[in-house]
Amino acid sequence: MDFQGKTVIVTGGASGMGLLSGQNFFDRGANVVLCDCDEEGLRRVQASFADTEGRLLALGCDVRRFAQVRAAVERTVKTFGSLDVMINCAGGNSCRIFGCWDEFCDLPIEQVQWGFEVNLMGTVYFCHEAMRQMKGQKSGAIVNFGSITGIEGDICGLDYAASKSAIMNGLNKSLAKEGAPYGVRVNCIAPGPVLTRPGMASMKTALGRAADPQEIVDMVLYLASEESSFVTGTTILMDGGRHLLMNG
Numbered sequence: 548m549d550f551q552g553k554t555v556i557v558t559g560g561a562s563g564m565g566l567l568s569g570q571n572f573f574d575r576g577a578n579v580v581l582c583d584c585d586e587e588g589l590r591r592v593q594a595s596f597a598d599t600e601g602r603l604l605a606l607g608c609d610v611r612r613f614a615q616v617r618a619a620v621e622r623t624v625k626t627f628g629s630l631d632v633m634i635n636c637a638g639g640n641s642c643r644i645f646g647c648w649d650e651f652c653d654l655p656i657e658q659v660q661w662g663f664e665v666n667l668m669g670t671v672y673f674c675h676e677a678m679r680q681m682k683g684q685k686s687g688a689i690v691n692f693g694s695i696t697g698i699e700g701d702i703c704g705l706d707y708a709a710s711k712s713a714i715m716n717g718l719n720k721s722l723a724k725e726g727a728p729y730g731v732r733v734n735c736i737a738p739g740p741v742l743t744r745p746g747m748a749s750m751k752t753a754l755g756r757a758a759d760p761q762e763i764v765d766m767v768l769y770l771a772s773e774e775s776s777f778v779t780g781t782t783i784l785m786d787g788g789r790h791l792l793m794n795g
């Protein structure tokens with residue numbers, strides 16, 4: 548898949564699948580904008596590129612802050628002239644981030660709020676800005692990140708499960724309907740366990756293993772490319788068959 552001349556924003560671009568997606572797009576010729584609140588991480592990533600050829604922008608951006616999101620999209624378009632692909636990868640389970648695994652009613656409400664803001668509102672904000680730009684261009688592809696947890700629910704991390712569920716369903720389908728007349732496609736990937744951290748290996752799947760991050764990123768590339776030109780409004784479940792175990 549060739550992304551020469553295309554401009555891609557990836558949120559959560561300082562680590563994990565966001566970073567790997569950014570590297571894959573860069574290797575295929577795209578202009579790549581990595582957005583993350585981890586500015587130290589972004590500096591390390593930028594330094595790891597031998598030659599960015601003027602095709603890499605690393606932007607400190609907290610996806611919970613709409614003004615920062617708007618500024619990131621504006622800077623992208625000003626620098627590269629378009630926004631062709633939007634990958635909303637920033638996210639995380641608030642229980643892991645805050646180190647507090649209490650049940651919902653016992654959680655500090657600030658933790659719950661963080662979970663909704665990063666996972667749901669961060670995606671909403673970037674979709675808001677990207678969609679307007681893409682409708683104007685009459686082309687574009689948005690790829691959002693859900694999770695198997697959005698299907699299963701979870702006692703630890705209601706905010707994560709609810710956010711991912713909203714992204715996979717109402718947000719994905721509504722945006723796909725809005726974008727379709729303008730040639731803008733919107734899709735979602737819902738991974739099961741992915742080895743961006745070793746702990747994910749303990750989550751059961753029918754295949755008996757967690758995913759290598761590249762297996763998920765290959766789908767990101769496909770959904771962002773012309774090869775998937777007839778695919779929109781879909782959530783691709785990539786869980787190694789974990790959902791089969793739920794059904795016995």
Ligand SMILES: NC(=O)c1ccc[n+]([C@@H]2O[C@H](COP(=O)([O-])OP(=O)(O)OC[C@H]3O[C@@H](n4cnc5c(N)ncnc54)[C@H](O)[C@@H]3O)[C@@H](O)[C@H]2O)c1
Nearest residue numbers: 559562563564583584585609610637638692694740741743
């Ligand atoms: N790893 C898994 O097993 C798994 C499973 C299902 C879904 N997912 C989803 O896939 C996506 C990527 O997961 P990963 O494991 O690669 O994540 P990761 O933890 O490696 O990376 C997440 C990135 O998001 C950034 N981030 C967090 N809060 C932010 C904010 N407010 N503003 C900007 N950036 C912020 C972090 O700094 C980090 O660089 C996430 O949306 C995650 O929920 C992951």
